[in-house]
Amino acid sequence: MADSSAESAEPPLGLSALKLALALLDQASTYAPSWAYPPPPSSSNQVDAVPALKSVWSSLKWLGQEATQAALGGLEGTTAAFEFQNVRVRIRKKVAEGGYGEVYKVAEVEGRRRKLALKLCRAVKGQHNEESAITEMKMLQRFVHASNVVTLVAAGVRPADATDAVANTVSGLDGEHGADDVKLPNRREYLMLLEWCGRGTLADAAVRGWEKRHADPTPKHRELLILTCFGGLCQGLALLHAWKPAPIAHRDLKNENVLLGNENVWKLCDFGSASTEVIKPPAEGPLAPYIARVEEEAQRYTSAAVRAPEQCDAYRREVIDERVDIWALGVCLWELMYGAKPFGDGSNPLAILNRSLKEPADSPKYSDGIKALVSDLLSDKPEDRPKMDTVCTRVEKLVRKAGDLECCDDVVEEEEKEGGGDVVAAGCVTPGSGFADFANFDGM
Incomplete structure (x- = not known):
């Protein structure tokens, strides 16, 4: 059996991944989602792209050593509070899971202390699941004040493929191949913070x-x-x-x-x-x-x-x-x-x-x-x-x-x-x- 002290001396994989992600993000100045909600204060998407994405990514640093596991297995079990688009929340539990993502019940820890839902959608650049994620964000933003449509509180995107090399391979995203033969170099995670509607369908x-x-x-x-x-x-x-x-x-x-x-x-x-x-x-x-x-x-x-x-x-x-x-x-x-x-x-x-x-x-x-x-x-x-x-x-x-x-x-x-x-x-x-x-x- 390996010595536990030797194992603990290994650098945390999650922290290394975060450093790699931030380094890659510095080079992402051409990527500027004009649909980000709430929109950036400046009218220039190109100028604000890196700070906006950095804000989303750094707001998820609470993942820490669980970064790789979170990218593959979700966020359930995380107890630390984190800030997402100026809304500080804490993960409570996973309430739904599908082929392309999960939904979590979260609690606002400051301000109005609302119960909210965090929807995480995994997508690959150029594939229909990314199109669906962006479409949903756009639609929710259009009807943000409609009483009979779920309210969008905040939305953003993070480059999930930057967390770890293992995260580039996800089982079943294309419905045909397994984890060993699907390479996803442009995988992203779209996040939507929504009002909590937990009383049934x-x-x-x-x-x-x-x-x-x-x-x-x-x-x-x-x-x-x-x-x-x-x-x-x-x-x-x-x-x-x-x-x-x-x-x-x-x-x-x-x-x-x-x-x-x-x-x-x-x-x-x-x-x-x-x-x-x-x-x-x-x-x-x-x-x-x-x-x-x-x-x-x-x-x-x-x-x-x-x-x-x-x-x-x-x-x-x-x-x-x-x-x-x-x-x-x-x-x-x-x-x-x-x-x-x-x-x-x-x-x-x-x-x-x-x-x-x-x-x-x-x-x-x-x-x-x-x-x-x-x-x-x-x-x-x-x-x-x-x-x-x-x-x-x-x-x-x-x-x-x-x-x-x-x-x-x-x-x-x-x-x-x-x-x-x-x-x-x-x-x-x-x-x-x-x-x-x-x-x-x-x-x-």
Whole structure:
């Protein structure tokens, strides 16, 4: 057995890696991400590139001897506080992990002492995972003040390939090769500090809500709970589709990507697949490039369970645009109503193409209005699906009807004349009153 004192005399690998990283970073003056958030104070990206990246890198010196392990295995277990883009936080625990990164729960140790989430995305320069990371940062920055979109607090990038030679090899990033034969000399890590939404997803609500709806004898109350939660998703998506000069398609809209914030507000997240591009079939000439692109992008950006018919069968020659989100929105509403996705996991595209919609035998009763809405959202033809402004209007009307708000109008109007405050008439339900009940999740 080797002598422990001799081993301890070895220079820490992590500290050596940090020195190497800072040395390499001094030569990186040409790399200047214009999308960095918050933006640097100067208007010259080239001048501020090195200080900005140095700030991000030096803020992560808390990694110390664990630098190499952190690059490969994440940050979990780190207890020291560190500063990221002027926000001082401490890692609490890892809450999610995927093929390209992790999400950590962190706590702000100064100032507002907020609970936050740190999302770390590993990427390789020029590959689609880097494109997705940059896209997500851009989208979050655009909608930073939107109440139904997860709030971006800070964002940055660090050259992960500078930490250690071992970190240049990562298993499975391209989905084909192992750790011994994938060389990644330009690997980077994109970091996003986000508001903490640890009370569950809309998919969790679908499962728990299904159980509650069976125990709730009041059909209107069941429907009100569903519509109130669904309305938050609609408001977030409406912002994307109203974007100018071109609508933004989320392209991976599902209940798993809708989080419940601390103030009982549903927030849309995961914008790595978002795009303003429209795929049109050729008026003449070969169809093969169009077919290949539709199939490739559907496979890469959209979960099988929420793919629209035009994404499942490119030979239909449909325009692929933000209307794929409307179909996915119908899948989300169906899942909230019936506790399961209408076409399962999407492994059978024929079920989607045949629009095989079957209500569960033990399904609760719903109004004709909400049934018509989910049917219209799941229209086979993109042109038959309603636009988001129409969807939001219909949801609002259904909420009012489910809550019997019409009977409150006279009472509220009379109270306002007398200078009173907000009033809820006896027996009436405001749109938000059932929200907390339906979204009563265990915190993390």
